[in-house]
Amino acid sequence: MPEQPSATSELEALRPARKDRVIDLVRAAGLDVSDWSNSSRGEAGAATNPKYCYEWVFVEAGNAIVLNLWHVLLAEDAEGRIVHRGNFREDAEIQYARGRGNPWGLRATRLDAALQAALRDDLAVRVILNAGVRRDRDDPDAEASKVELRTLDPEPWSIGAYDAATGKHLLIRGAAPPAFVDQFSIDSDPGGASVRSEQTGSVFVRNPKVREAVLKRSCGRCEHCDEPGFRRADGAIYLETHHIVPLHEGGPDLIGNVIALCPNDHREAHYGEAAAALRLRFIAIVAVA
Ligand SMILES: [Zn+2]
Known part of the structure; x- marks a missing residue:
């Protein structure tokens, strides 16, 4: 070694x-x-x-x-x-x-x-x-x-x-680790713009400032179920950012269209039977956040 x-x-x-x-x-x-x-x-x-x-x-x-x-x-x-x-x-x-x-x-x-x-x-x-x-x-x-x-x-x-x-x-x-991180903080270069393939195959660029603002707004708790995100080894709190109206449907990359979710709720929003109902719930949550 x-x-x-x-x-x-x-x-x-x-x-x-x-x-x-x-x-x-x-x-x-x-x-x-x-x-x-x-x-x-x-x-x-x-x-x-x-x-x-x-x-x-x-x-x-x-x-x-x-x-x-x-x-x-x-x-x-x-x-x-x-x-x-x-x-x-x-x-x-x-x-x-x-x-x-x-x-x-x-x-x-x-x-x-x-x-x-x-x-x-x-x-x-x-x-x-x-x-x-x-x-x-x-x-x-x-x-x-x-x-x-x-x-x-x-x-x-x-x-x-x-x-x-x-x-x-x-x-x-050394720079402080971000207090709140999401799935893109892990997948992308630190500090760089996050690019990731959607299910559709298209590539969308997400504004890291929007994700950061949403994570800050969440105070480290899932904005749907209120469960705290888990803590990573470096102390940062992990949640996933989710576009309520997906980017490939023309949803804007703005804080009013992004919600911080626990991984379970995030998967459900994509694959659950209740996905359509969840979308309406998320719109209501973000409207008053
Ligand atoms: Zn949740």
Whole structure:
């Protein structure tokens, strides 16, 4: 059997090997950095604009957050994932306890706020990895950290857990699995448009956004019998999306014509004696959903 790369070596491979400029990494993460040149030094001062270059997190509404994390604080968990566990709010409180106007406290507070914004607005999470001399949080006399190496992790991250009451977080390297999935999530490439052969032999392209919206509307329960979908190994809840008026009969690929069903009800809708009656029921259900 070929040797699988372990997460430990993956973690090692993630250690930054060069020092990129923060502005370049934030731009590479897809954020708008045009305001960085908005100082008396203009474009020439963009990379060293003090309003931005010392920050630990960058947030762009409707887009993404970019967090600065110390590579040395990453860990491999029991499931082989690369994770960052911590509590930015607690970090901030330790700093605030040492006096007002502490820039480290403010920066840590902004990290905590960014996690909340990412959760609330479903923002992408990107990570800049830092290596160097890390300031000891618990030593009040420690000198400022010195970042010696810094790169952007090409992989997106996700927030695995966040305790709103305490600020404790678990960040996981890799995109979050979709909370709800259907039969096309399994058959198609992740993220790609789903194409699948119907019984008629015709091929219809389904809008993944429509399926996603219907699965979200279902809250993980069959919209006909109200039974919860089963849980897949990755934690996602499985239901099947069904076009009430089939695409080959000219039914539209819109949320008003799609219902999330448990596999049993879905088969019955296609093959059951009650198929025609079910269609009418589904139309009524979706009309009030
Ligand atoms: Zn059902």
